[in-house]
Amino acid sequence: MQIVTRIIAMVRARQLQRQFSQIDRTITAMPAKARARLGVMTLREIGQASKSEFPHLYGTEPGARYLPWGQGTDVGFNRAQSDNPEVALRGISLWLAVAYHETKDSPHTSVQPQHRQVLRVLRELRDASGEQVDAVAQWMRSGAAA
Structure with missing residues (x-):
């Protein structure tokens, strides 16, 4: 049974890596304002997701909770491919949230690199949104806001 579990984890890690590479390219191509909103x-x-009973299954229909992994990343990834920028942003944020919770405490070494990559992107998005918040706060303190 452990061999089957490892194989499932490796397949999942590969799928997450494939989706992550596309998500990462999309985030990199975004303007700074969009990245701040995404953060x-x-x-x-x-x-x-953390408020739900099973955070790693966030975005999964209740009837599909017995699959090897949730559908949240697939739903988010499909939305991220949308031509509508708002839908794409929401899809990327869903994908990142579910991937974060799914990989957070994984005992499988094949999934841990994906968690580090998600953390890197989250840190970059946090920094991007922090810069915008700082810029707005600075603008508000200046005489330009009056």
Whole structure:
């Protein structure tokens, strides 16, 4: 049974890596304002997922909870491919939130690199949104806001 579990974990890690590479390219191509919005949206999604009973199954239909992994990353990935920028942002934030919770405490070494990659992107998004918040706060303190 342990061999089957390892194989399932390796397949999942490969799927997450393939999806992550596309998500990462999309995030890199975004303008700074969109990345800042994405950071705030992702933080909100992670918070919503953590309130659910099974955070790694966030975005999964209740009837599909007995699959080897949830459908949240697939739903988010499909939305991230949308031509509508708002839908794409929401899809990326959903994907990042579910991937974060799914890989967070994984005992499988094949999944741990994906968690580090997700953490890197979350840190970059946090920094991007922090810069925008600092810029707005600085603008508000200046005479330009009056």
